[in-house]
Amino acid sequence: AQSVTQLDSHVSVSEGTPVLLRCNYSSSYSPSLFWYVQHPNKGLQLLLKYTSAATLVKGINGFEAEFKKSETSFHLTKPSAHMSDAAEYFCVVSRPAGNNRKLIWGLGTSLAVNP
């Protein structure tokens, strides 16, 4: 069975400091992995995705994530947090289901950025 675990339900950082949002996955095959962001009162937006190409994936707004198969991790990082980064972040793993493809969502990590 496939699953995804976001290790922190809430992360608080100061503006200008690094961001680390942790995600571990479980999959019986090579998965595709995604990070989505949800700002208050806005729709979900794709930050970045890993689909078996380069293990270090760069996304929008300065975020990046590294796929580490040995650790079954796909942590999201950003060198310097901005106030506008405050949002809910979701780690997602894809799995095939018959001839369909379905995403398995983590429970989310709420990122707060303090001035």
Next chain:
Amino acid sequence: GAGVSQSPSNKVTEKGKDVELRCDPISGHTALYWYRQRLGQGLEFLIYFQGNSAPDKSGLPSDRFSAERTGESVSTLTIQRTQQEDSAVYLCASSQRGEGEQFFGPGTRLTVL
């Protein structure tokens, strides 16, 4: 280009009433998903449509929930005899065939009194 649209944006209903939520996917996207997001929770998969294949209904929580899709266009999610625990944001997403990236609509916030 137009993104995924959903209507209504907000719906308040009384317990026991039926509601119908609508989703217009991005043109050309063959896959369409419905999710439920309760307050402070992650997304809960409800149902998935892919082209003309039989829909994956494995996420529907009860037989009060149903969804239809006309070809590769509009989809409606119907909740019959609504209960207070149905209160949530219902999100629709679409994607191109065989590609995992999903594009989300703004959601419909359902409140059951």
